[in-house]
Amino acid sequence: MTEAFSSNSESVIQRSVDVSATEARSPVASLEDTYQISETCHFINSNEFKKVALQFPDELLVDSIAVAAAIQRGSNAKTYILGDTSYGSCCVDEVAAEHAGADCIVHYGQSCLSASRRLPLMYVFGKRAIDVQQCASSFRDLYTDLQSHVVILYDVVYSHAIDSLMQLLGDSYPNVVASSLRTDHCHGNGRYDQEPSDSQDDRVICKFGRQFRLKEGKNTEDYGMFFIGREGLTLTNFMMTWNRCRFSSFDPETSLGRTESVNINKALMKRYYAIERAKDANVVGILVGTLGVANYLTIIEQVKESIRKAGKKSYMFAMGKLNVPKLANFLEIDVYVLVACPENSLLDSSEFYRPVVTPFEMEVACNRNREWSGEYITDFRDLLPGGSSHVDFSDPDANEEMTDVSLITGALRTSGLRSELENGTPQSSSVVLRNQTLTVANANTAASFLAGRSWQGLEQKLGQTPVVKAVEGRRGIAIAYEDEGNNTKDC
Structure with missing residues (x-):
């Protein structure tokens, strides 16, 4: 983590990327x-x-x-x-x-x-090289039972080879299903259509731009998943979503097939730990990780509302690509929630000073109607009204403070709107009524954090700083200003 804050500036400027x-x-x-x-x-x-x-x-x-x-x-x-x-x-x-x-x-x-x-x-997508014969051979080694029910998933750059692969496997494996890519959600006029969910036939699965049809009487848990591509975010996203399925993969670059040995339960427990951190948080930062995925503004508003109903304070940040130094600038934030595409939502926050959770994890932490069941959702569109995994919040009129025990600190914690609602109308001020003796308190958690810090920023000293004329500043870059070494007075 130290290298993220301190690096050789000269090497950064002189660094070149050689791409053949x-x-x-x-x-x-x-x-x-x-x-x-x-x-x-x-x-x-x-x-x-x-x-x-x-x-x-x-x-x-x-x-x-x-x-x-x-x-x-x-x-x-x-x-x-x-x-x-x-x-x-x-x-x-x-x-x-x-x-x-x-x-x-x-x-x-x-x-x-x-x-x-x-x-x-x-x-x-392009056509990345793949040995189809070797891929079929690895598939036969991994699935010796010819009646195995398997769904073939793949990186989009290998879509050109799927028809050839199915010709090699189709006669021997009658229960193998190849997923197809759905790229027709954006038409020539820019009109956007949701991915279809066939209400007449629930055997058609549409997820992450892929579509496949299950056999009669089968569900996704009855199928194994065979992934073609390198280990990365795409495979992780699939494994977290269908975490009850047995996964295997074939890497076209190494021509090796293997059974994925990653303990998915450990990965889920790490995410559950992040949920507990989100429950303990008082101040939440909403990170805008996309400006192109449809309905990203809708999910941001829903996340803000869920945080408010849980009695927490939220701030929104738009900072492009994330890194450790950027997020370390805001120590007031207890936990971040990242709104991004499904593949970029599962951010490994072990290097960050504060956890980074997904909208689904934040909703589990804030919405008492949603219970943790091992199900994992990476596509935030499923959480929106009308989505396949949408869960309504409690009626605000019936919402009251709930107290439980933190599994991390062991301390009592409360969640709910507290006294923020009065006659069904949210108060605009952060000063709220605490009791009948008209005692008031500042409910702004971030302001309380700032007041308790030893350093709160530069002092303004209004009227004490003398006014000076504008002078010529330094020239060049920070690593080597033009006037350095001349013993000139800093401007």
Whole structure:
């Protein structure tokens, strides 16, 4: 953690990133095929787009200029390359595209497939190399029973090989189901549609941009999950969501298959510990981790309301990509809740000074109607009204203070609106009535924390500081100002 606060500034400035073309471009296909130049031009020309934003992850920036030039030759549109995304590269950066005045976005590479709503969107996943024969062989080694019920999940960059894999396995394994990608939630006019939940047939599972159909009389717990891709956030998200299923994986880069040995119960208990920390918290920071996922404003308002009903204070932060130094600036915050896409929500906060929880964990901590059952939700849209896991809060009129014991500190804690409600109307002031003798107290927890700190900031000393004329400041960068070493007086 010390290195996060102190590093060699000279090495940071002089550091260079060497990305070779072989790292970015798949050897199994040409530039035209890998980046679907013809399909992209057809998408642009058919919708008569004039400005197109091309969003690349860091590992694909080496091909960005060639791709942009090819698209401009095949269409009448002007292209803008989006490199450094505001948040995770798996999410569509609509804010950066709107800054360029783009009419649509073409997203390249790895994607979380989170629904977006502002601009028309096209996904180009690319075709990363995979040995299909070796993948099928690893599958047979892991599932020796030919009647095994298995769902095949995969990183989007390997979607091009799934049909070939199913041809090798289909005759021998009649109960194997391959998931399909759903990329039709954003149409040419920018209209957003929710992922369909077939009420007539509950065997159709739509989750995280994937869709698959279960056999008659089966549910997800009856299936094993075979994941194709590297170990990372995508696999972790799947394992946390379907934590009662047996998982195995195949890594195309190493051509090795294995049974996932991560003890998912330990991971869930770590998350439950974070929930207990959220219950103990008095001041909560809401971290805005996305500006592109649909309904992110709705979930932020719902989180703020749940925190208020639990008798806690909340503050909202928008700081782009998170790191330890950023969050260490706000010691008043007891716990943070991160609103982001499903893959970026499961942040490992072991290096942070305060825990970082998900909206689901915050709701478990604040909503007494939601009980911990081992179920885990990473997609915040499931928590919204109409979602598959929405749970209503208690009626505010019937809401009263509840007291329990913290499993971490062993101290008593209370939750509820306390005296904030009077005749059903929330009070705007932080000064509330404590008892019938008109004793008042300041209910602002953050202000109380500030008052108890030994250092509260620089003293203003109004009227005591002399007024001076503006002088020329230093020139250069912090590591080497131009006047350093000349024994000149600091300006």
